[in-house]
Amino acid sequence: MSADVAARVFAPDIRERLARSVELAPALLTGTLRGAEARTVLAETEILVTGWNCPPLTAEILAPATRLKAVVHAAGSVKPVVTDAVWDRGVVVSSAADANAAPVVSYTLAAITFAAKGALPTAAGYAAGWPSFTERTGADARTVGVIGASRIGRGVIAALTASDAGYRVLLTDPYVTREEAAALGVELVDLSELCRASSIVTVHAPQLPETRGMLSADLLKLIPDGGVVINTARGSLVDTDALARECGAGRLDAFLDVTDPEPLPAGHPLLGLPNVLVTPHVAGAQGSEVRRLGEFAVAEVERFVRGEELVGRLRREELGRLA
Missing domain, CATH: 3.40.50.720 (NAD(P)-binding Rossmann-like Domain)
Incomplete structure (x- = not known):
């Protein structure tokens, strides 16, 4: 996600909570995800937390992500992000759409x-x-x-x-x-x-x-x-x-x-x-409401680490009739 989105969705206390259950990459991944730094981080990534402004996770981008097990989307629709390459790999996908x-x-x-x-x-x-x-x-x-x-x-x-x-x-x-x-x-x-x-x-x-x-x-x-x-x-x-x-x-x-x-x-x-x-597309999470997205995503990561069913899990066959 972009840096401004990360700062709004993952306030310091939410980020600290996330860091208690997983080892966070040292730097936020932004931009196209095609650079050498992104490839290095993706090669070690097991859980990828995405958000607004994340580019589509194509086969090219996911090529180095051989350890990837889950994509947790800290926003609503995953359609702009999740491609066939994600499903083909058997990666678990969750969305904060409920939040x-x-x-x-x-x-x-x-x-x-x-x-x-x-x-x-x-x-x-x-x-x-x-x-x-x-x-x-x-x-x-x-x-x-x-x-x-x-x-x-x-x-x-x-x-x-x-x-x-x-x-x-x-x-x-x-x-x-x-x-x-x-x-x-x-x-x-x-x-x-x-x-x-x-x-x-x-x-x-x-x-x-x-x-x-x-x-x-x-x-x-x-x-x-x-x-x-x-x-x-x-x-x-x-x-x-x-x-x-x-x-x-x-x-x-x-x-x-x-x-x-x-x-x-x-x-x-x-x-x-x-x-x-x-109104300019403001009905969804705005202002302090965006905390809900980060809190939901962190709770999903915690559930995944514990081996529990994800509340916001999506399946490939459902995506065709979802927003």
Whole structure:
């Protein structure tokens, strides 16, 4: 990982804890990992802890790492890092995605709360005068459609179904059975029905070829007037131009932590709309929250050293449908 990432994720106390269970390499590996120093360190490495800005672990990079047994990723998705070469060697892979998911769940729940109150349009009209009680109570926004029962999607579902706010939760996910949906406390529907019935639609599916543009112009039109789209997954899952048209017409509102493209170009319609809040990919671990990533990674290393099952372990066959 880069030096600035290491300093944020592995504070001195976390690094000291890590050093109690393993022998740390004398220097942090950064850059391309193709230099002589990196090759020397990799030749002695049994556990490789990675993070943001780590290059893909290709066969070329891993050639000297003949002793490598595990890759512990102190961040979310391992897709930018783990290649077939890692799996082919039988290396154990773990990700701190669970630790990164909690802040995203919190962000999403905050967005749902604001959406249910009609906060964006109400705030936009505040300059024109104090809104009436009816205007301040918001719409009847108690049906929430969740696209994707990912770890974040399930976290959102758990919070909504436990809430006393009376949310009705719909779910679409091709890998969830009706029995599993019932256990989650949600109604399993197809995507078109979810859009048609939900006043709030929140996106938690992975970025895959088949999910690109899944929330299309036609599906956005099905969301009732006054509906809200929340996206903390990947911008490519939503038709950006179609969403801009719907929000520009005032028919839908949106809370977007991710966009397509990312970042949006200066002057993009979504950046200037009063009923749209765009944040620069901040829903995941930020500030003091990044400690969670380092703590999770260290705990995984400790479990690996003790020969225990890893909490964040990923398997090759799972990666195709994960973020």
